Amino acid sequence: MTQDAPRNDRPRAVNGHAPDVFKREGQVPMREYPKNAPVDFVIVGAGCGGSVLAAKLAEAGMSVVLFDAGPFFQPRRDFASDEREQEKLYWLDPRISDGDDPIELGANNSGRAVGGSSVHFQMVSLRFRPEWFKARSKLGYGRDWPVDWREMWRYYDEVEEALKISGPIRYPWGPDRGRYPYREHEVNEAGLVLARGAEALGVDWAPTPLCTVSAPSGKSPPCAYRGMCKIGCSINAKQSMLITYVPRAIKAGAEVRDLAMVGRIETGADGRATGVSYYRDGKWRFQKAENVVAAGYSIETPRLLLNSSTAQHPQGLGNADGLVGRNLMVHANDAVWGEFDEEIRWYKGPPSMATCEHWNYADDDPSKNFDGGYSFMSQGPLPGDFAGTLTSSTGMFGDDLLEAMGRYNRMAGLKMVGESMPQVDNRVTLADETDELGLPRAKVTHSFCDNDRRLQGHGRKFMSRMMRAAGGKNLFETQSTAHLMGGCPMGDDPETSVTDDMGRVWNVDNLWICDGSLMPTGGGVNPAMTILANAARIADRIIDARFD
């Protein structure tokens, strides 16, 4: 920006006030807690898991301090229509990526801001298929969740209502889910390509349930179809945590500490958590707490637990059995791109306005040669993003590249969200080197298994057929990954899981996890709704346990 220090360099939630996210300038009052008296809950990470938990616990009358390493943005002032400027939303501090299929981090799957990755997520709001919560016993692969699907179903209702998800009246797959709180969005041409293809192949499709409002809601205007959701919504149509659960938490008396990186969860002689050490405004500080919750997502949560080792927890917190950081999962994000005679202009509207979940439910199809499932959606990448996809998958440059990009307005794409199996060797560990604060960096090791590859191959083949059926020409395929899940799975058995069914770390009874890292399996849909619903469920369990 200017020669001065960037505006997002200094904490903004200070002196009893937090930024008013609905205004260009202005603040809202915020309660503050002393550092040396224990608060009921310290929550580390203000993303999907942390924000929901903070709001519900604060509304139940508990004292809560919610930390985030990233800045507290005011979208209407801070979010430009510019891909490069908006890199400020991502976790750009290096992590080491290893394994046979190393994953791309940063912009690809990790946010760093109050609101977490929901600030730049693409708003696809799908539910798990019920059987996936018992994948091992019902479908014969992966792991079981320690939760009944009907309970999760109720919490999906709760968070979908809170976020005013805009979706179709009748959703074609899975058990009945009533109607979505807001009506579906008009599907853009990129989505209609999927619709045409699906109809030609005889499978269902649906307008994607999206986390951006189709009509005004509170202080949010309806979506303006500007298509920049992945770099942050500057008009506040997108119902990210930053403009929903975070303001709710503040209103209910929670304190948010932005630009506050938690380096260690401290534990006492009895092995229980006593609070957190965090770096804010140039200094290390300590906040006392009765309970600590790690909600930093699938890489930073394991990293924090591992970085908090003591003589009593020599391998890190919750890690006596060496499970912390293992069973990390991604979604396969393979795509098929095709060219059309007409101009599709896929930049208009949210990027994924139509979806097909056929292969999440087609157990008996003879061509299904894999465990798990996948969905796929229509696409609308911004120019820099699409150019990066072209060059990293083909190596093209020069006039070939300019020519290919010259067809940007005639392109359409289908991209899968493909389940991958939990594997113990896919994991987060600590690297030998440290970051600027002296904290060991995360190292992420990831390789696909044969089943994962079969699923991806099936998906690419099916999406290519559909793209051709819709009239696409000169198809090409790309391979990548999206989303993170797992790393600290919850379960019923302390020998195979890191936490119990309410996110409480086995053997440290006041240490909790509440984010995507709890997921025992990844499913074939985007994870945010499941993470949110699970957080809402955990919040109620904590509240019940406390007041019983």
Next chain:
Amino acid sequence: MSQPFRTPYPGYDVLDKWDSPSFDDQTREVLRARRDPPPRRFLDPNQFALLEALCAVVIPQRRPEPVPIAPFIDAALHAGRGTGTRFATMPPERDAWLRGLEAIDAEARAAFDGRGFCELVRPKQARLLRSIDRGDCRAPEAWQEMPPQKFFRALLLKQIVQIYYSAPAAMSEIGYGGPASPRGYVRLKVGQIDPWEAPFGTWEDQA
């Protein structure tokens, strides 16, 4: 060899919307600040000249005022701003760039009688980059274990194209709508465009 690229949208310029509701203040501020590219601070003059030559091969620009690319890569290296990913096979980003630039020059010297990359004509530069992308290297020691294709695609190409395609001139040449806040779009279906979008384009395959 490929033909020089001709834009399907001659005469369209996203900057014509500068004073319209498609541009908000913060976007104008970002674009304004980018008009004066930052001074060179990380690479030395030879490395910088090599980087500029590479940018020109990757994005051949035939406009009177080419979109500056190299200064922004240099600035990111100076600031130590990374991408969030360091593949285990790659050195840290700054080292990767220094090593990669040196290796590309070494490849040029090995393939073309001791002439450096900047001394080669454009088609030879392009041919050299294609062989590096294939992993077909003549100066393997210069890469010091860094996988050439990974450097070429994941760092060099990716950063160059991401800088270029966020420039208004590049948005205009592909007919992209450009900045769109607070005003987005209304007409979302094929055959429909909003008055503030690029008019329909023309391509040779459709002439």
